[in-house]
Amino acid sequence: MAKTTTARGPELERAGLSDEQLTAILRNMLLQRQLDNRGFQLNRQGKIPFALGSEGHEAVQSGAAMAFRRGRDVLVPYYRDLGLALGVGMSPFEILSSLFARQTDRNGGRQFPNHYTNHELGVASISSIIAGHCTHATGIAAAFRYRKESGRAVLCPTGEGATSQGEWHEAVNYASVHTLPIVFLVENNQWAISTPQTMQMRVANVADKAAGYGIPGTVCDGTDPVATYRAVHAAMERARSGGGPSIVEAKCYRFLSHSTDDDDRTYRDRHQVEEQRKHDPVPRFEERLIAAGIIDAAAAKKLRNDVLRETNEATDAAEAQPYPAPDTLYTNVVAGDYRPWQE
Amino acid sequence: MTATEQQTGTSVMTNVEAVRTTLHDALARDERVLIMGEDVGSRGNVFLITKGFFEEFGPERIIDTPLAEASIVGVAIGMAMEGLRPIAEIQFADFIYPAFNQIVGEAAKTRYRSNGDYTCPLVIRTPYGGGVRGALSHSVSIEALFYHVPGLTILAPSTPADIKGLLNAAIECPDPVLFLEHKKTYRSVKGEVPCGYYTIPIGKADVKKTGRDVSVVSYGYNLHQALDAANRLEGEGVSVEVIDLRSIRPMDKTTILESVRKTRKLLIIHEDNKFGGIGAEISAMVAEEALFDLDAPIRRLCGPDVPAMGYALPLEEEFMISTDAMVEAMRSLAKF
Numbered sequence: 001m002a003k004t005t006t007a008r009g010p011e012l013e014r015a016g017l018s019d020e021q022l023t024a025i026l027r028n029m030l031l032q033r034q035l036d037n038r039g040f041q042l043n044r045q046g047k048i049p050f051a052l053g054s055e056g057h058e059a060v061q062s063g064a065a066m067a068f069r070r071g072r073d074v075l076v077p078y079y080r081d082l083g084l085a086l087g088v089g090m091s092p093f094e095i096l097s098s099l100f101a102r103q104t105d106r107n108g109g110r111q112f113p114n115h116y117t118n119h120e121l122g123v124a125s126i127s128s129i130i131a132g133h134c135t136h137a138t139g140i141a142a143a144f145r146y147r148k149e150s151g152r153a154v155l156c157p158t159g160e161g162a163t164s165q166g167e168w169h170e171a172v173n174y175a176s177v178h179t180l181p182i183v184f185l186v187e188n189n190q191w192a193i194s195t196p197q198t199m200q201m202r203v204a205n206v207a208d209k210a211a212g213y214g215i216p217g218t219v220c221d222g223t224d225p226v227a228t229y230r231a232v233h234a235a236m237e238r239a240r241s242g243g244g245p246s247i248v249e250a251k252c253y254r255f256l257s258h259s260t261d262d263d264d265r266t267y268r269d270r271h272q273v274e275e276q277r278k279h280d281p282v283p284r285f286e287e288r289l290i291a292a293g294i295i296d297a298a299a300a301k302k303l304r305n306d307v308l309r310e311t312n313e314a315t316d317a318a319e320a321q322p323y324p325a326p327d328t329l330y331t332n333v334v335a336g337d338y339r340p341w342q343e
Numbered sequence: 344m345t346a347t348e349q350q351t352g353t354s355v356m357t358n359v360e361a362v363r364t365t366l367h368d369a370l371a372r373d374e375r376v377l378i379m380g381e382d383v384g385s386r387g388n389v390f391l392i393t394k395g396f397f398e399e400f401g402p403e404r405i406i407d408t409p410l411a412e413a414s415i416v417g418v419a420i421g422m423a424m425e426g427l428r429p430i431a432e433i434q435f436a437d438f439i440y441p442a443f444n445q446i447v448g449e450a451a452k453t454r455y456r457s458n459g460d461y462t463c464p465l466v467i468r469t470p471y472g473g474g475v476r477g478a479l480s481h482s483v484s485i486e487a488l489f490y491h492v493p494g495l496t497i498l499a500p501s502t503p504a505d506i507k508g509l510l511n512a513a514i515e516c517p518d519p520v521l522f523l524e525h526k527k528t529y530r531s532v533k534g535e536v537p538c539g540y541y542t543i544p545i546g547k548a549d550v551k552k553t554g555r556d557v558s559v560v561s562y563g564y565n566l567h568q569a570l571d572a573a574n575r576l577e578g579e580g581v582s583v584e585v586i587d588l589r590s591i592r593p594m595d596k597t598t599i600l601e602s603v604r605k606t607r608k609l610l611i612i613h614e615d616n617k618f619g620g621i622g623a624e625i626s627a628m629v630a631e632e633a634l635f636d637l638d639a640p641i642r643r644l645c646g647p648d649v650p651a652m653g654y655a656l657p658l659e660e661e662f663m664i665s666t667d668a669m670v671e672a673m674r675s676l677a678k679f
Contacts, residue, residue: 074425108458117457124424125457129448135414136449139421139429146377146403146427167444170414177409332459333493335517339593 012292015230017066019294025066025225026289026300029058029282031307032083035092036256038311039099039113043260047319048099052114053256054082059281060187060250061157062087063228067236068155074122076137076156078130080187084157085116085123092310094118096318103324108332131162134171134184141180141245150181153239155232157185160249161192163209164200172245176213181239184247185232187222189254194267207249215245222250223281252281350539359529361503361536362468363392365510366430368540370400373428376514379406380415380432389434390470390529412438416445416467420519423465424453428514436471436523437483450519451494465519466510471499472564472614474527474663478654482526484563484615484646489521490592490624496545497591499523501566503534505589508543515542523591525563532567548595550602554584556677558602560625561612562588565664569612572669581677591621599625600633607638608676612669617645639679644672 014022032054039051054061057080065087068075077084082095094106098116101109106117107125117125124140126133137156144152162168163186175182186206190197203209210217216238220231228250235246253276257264264273289295295303330338356364369376378393384407387394397405408415412433419431433439439446446467453463473482490497496518500509506524513520551566552573561569566587573583584602588594603609609629611622622643629641644664646652652662 076421106458106460107456110458111456115456117460119457119460124421125453125461127448127452127456129444132417132444132449135417135445136421136424138414139418139423140425141421142418143422143425143427146422166411166441167413167417170409170411171417173409173411174414174418178406328458332454334454334496335462338493 012288012294013226015226015233017226017229021066022289022294025062025229026285026295027303027307028062028065028083028087029225029285030304031086031092031310032058032061033282034307034311035082035086035095038096038315040256040260042099042315048101048113050113051099051260052079052112053254053259054080055255056189056253056276056281057187057222058083059225059285060222060228060252063225064155064157064185064232064250066229067233070121072152073236074124074140074152074154076124076126076133076140076154077116078126078133078158078162079112079114079128080159081116081157082114088123089121090116090118090123092314093317096314097321100318100321101323102318102321104318104321108328109324131158131165131168131171134158134162134168135174137182138171138175138180141175141182142178144181145178150242151240152181153236154182155185155236156182157187159192160186160188160190160197160206161195161200163206172213172215172247175245176215179242179244181242182245183232183235183239184245186247186249187252188249189252191254191258191268193258193262194264205249207247210247215247217247217249219249219251222252223279223284225281225285255280352538353535354538355533356503356536357530358503358506358524358532359390359392361506362510362524365507366393367396369430369511369514370396370404372540375426375428377404377406377422377427377429378432379408379419379429381408381410381434383407383432388432412442413445416442416450419465419467420445420450420453420463423463424461428464430466430468430514433467433469435481436469436485437480439469439485443488446489446495446519446521447492451492454518455494462517463519464517466513466522467519468522468524470524470526470529472525472527473652473659474564476654476656476659477526479651482652484613486523486591487615487620490621494518495592496520497523498545498589499525499562499591500589501525501528501563501587502532503536505543505549505587507536508541509545509589511540512542512545516545523563527564528567543589546590546593546595548598549587549589550584550598551587552583552585554582554606556582556606557608557610557673558584558586558599558606559610559612559673560586560588560599562591563614565612565614568664568666569669572666572673575670576673579674581674583673583677588621594624596628596632599629603629603633604636607636608679609637610642610644610672610676612644612664614646614664616648617643618648620645639676642672642676644669
């Protein structure tokens with residue numbers, strides 16, 4: 001995977017990533033930021049009822065997505081994984097179809113936005129129940145193991161709040177007992193809606209819990225996509241080669257409210273948010289790539305323009321789609337025709 | 344147990360043997376079938392249903408899980424989403440509550456929420472019901488807690504032949520199935536079972552005894568008592584039709600209505616609590632569809648509305664419906 005850099009300027013820690021891969025990470029971060037903003041804008045314009053934000057998670061998710069092998073691995077994401085969904089191949093049109101709840105949404109307009117599903121790409125359907133998806137991820141990893149499909153792994157992200165749930169514990173424990181190929185990625189943005197990390201756990205790091213399951217736990221800088229890539233890549237490789245599960249905790253920060261229905265001013269000091277904004281991972285990574293000579297300022301500007309155009313086009317295209325037909329309410333309850341009272 | 348499945352004829356077996364042979368043959372037939380749960384491995388499950396499976400099929404297919412019901416079901420959901428055919432066991436139905444979210448919030452909605460992108464062909468087997476001195480936490484009926492949920496199939500067969508046909512159908516079903524086995528019938532009920540592979544369509548009730556004066560709808564252990572009661576009343580000239588519901592959801596409206604329109608009287612018997620039980624739904628359906636075909640008010644004979652039967656024998660007997668009570672209910676309804 002590693003490619004010798006032709007870049008000039010200061011040495012960039014790249015964890016074996018090529019210039020193209022590093023640029024793709026930046027592009028994904030910019031696209032994620034753009035789509036995030038679009039969701040909140042559309043909500044403020046009254047065009048969509050709800051959106052979830054992932055600002056501050058761009059580095060974690062774009063780095064982790066680079067460790068995902070399309071066509072092999074399975075992602076069981078949670079609702080704040082926009083950058084992972086994009087990074088593993090979902091399109092802005094799919095994302096916007098979901099925001100607008102149009103018939104072109106994979107879920108057929110049934111789920112809240114940001115509940116990604118794409119079986120072909122290996123993005124497993126989830127509900128909104130926190131950590132409910134973690135045992136499914138473990139089960140998918142168990143299926144890989146049962147069929148002796150080595151070289152495949154499952155990536156199961158959550159926030160740090162999810163690690164308080166029994167189902168997260170049960171999923172990690174089961175995966176550990178059965179040495180399953182799975183990585184539990186904890187995107188620790190320090191807030192579960194209004195509850196800070198200190199009210200979720202008495203340990204400094206979620207990764208510290210790994211010892212209790214007898215598996216490795218690592219902490220990485222979730223504001224640095226290369227650091228996240230390095231940690232997730234190592235854990236995924238370990239899983240793929242039969243080494244079993246691990247926990248990777250990426251420390252980051254949630255810049256936006258939990259959702260468009262949440263006002264974080266009711267529980268969070270603005271000063272804290274402003275301080276964190278100074279370390280915004282998106283411009284920081286762009287500056288790093290420019291400083292290392294991997295892209296120049298003009299190329300960076302073009303990337304930004306490209307993702308804005310792509311977002312605009314996807315917005316228009318998705319908005320123009322029809323809503324799902326009302327009678328689709330009755331489909332896919334079970335296979336075939338659904339009749340509550342069988343004839 | 345031999346691995347060879349006899350293809351013709353019938354053999355006599357108990358309910359528990361029917362569960363066991365059906366599971367065995369499913370494992371032998373289809374490599375996608377796995378069994379997982381607490382103590383299903385070398386112990387062979389607490390009722391010895393999977394005894395010998397571990398040695399025959401190995402630890403990869405007969406999986407002893409950690410003692411954690413949410414993950415037994417949740418992990419099985421992931422396996423099912425990935426194309427396997429897991430059969431997850433909850434050791435006693437009363438232990439299913441920690442898995443409630445996985446069954447109701449996740450399994451039952453997987454197909455719906457993804458608009459068919461992902462499906463969940465999963466069977467959850469669990470022994471339920473009382474009369475075995477199981478006390479509060481080993482005797483509960485759970486069907487009414489789940490039958491409200493669209494997307495979930497609930498089966499409760501009562502005879503060995505029905506167990507085999509419906510368990511095979513459940514394993515074939517592309518959606519999640521909750522498969523209920525009444526503990527008291529495990530060894531007390533015996534019957535002829537056709538050899539070879541067969542399925543019984545999900546959603547079809549079975550008229551176990553025809554009659555003309557009263558229709559009785561029941562399932563589980565009560566079904567066998569209802570048949571005994573009906574047979575006792577034959578000597579008195581009272582002719583009772585006994586319908587074995589078998590499939591709680593989907594429910595066989597047609598068979599119930601046809602019977603009620605013939606006898607014009609309906610008695611529903613189930614061990615589960617009366618309030619909000621399956622009988623409430625059947626009553627409402629019959630009232631909506633066939634009120635003016637009735638010659639008597641619909642009657643329900645059900646478990647009392649207390650949390651569970653007690654361990655002390657008088658408390659258990661007070662909870663369980665006696666065959667005598669069934670005879671009396673049928674007789675008085677016939678005379679109405």
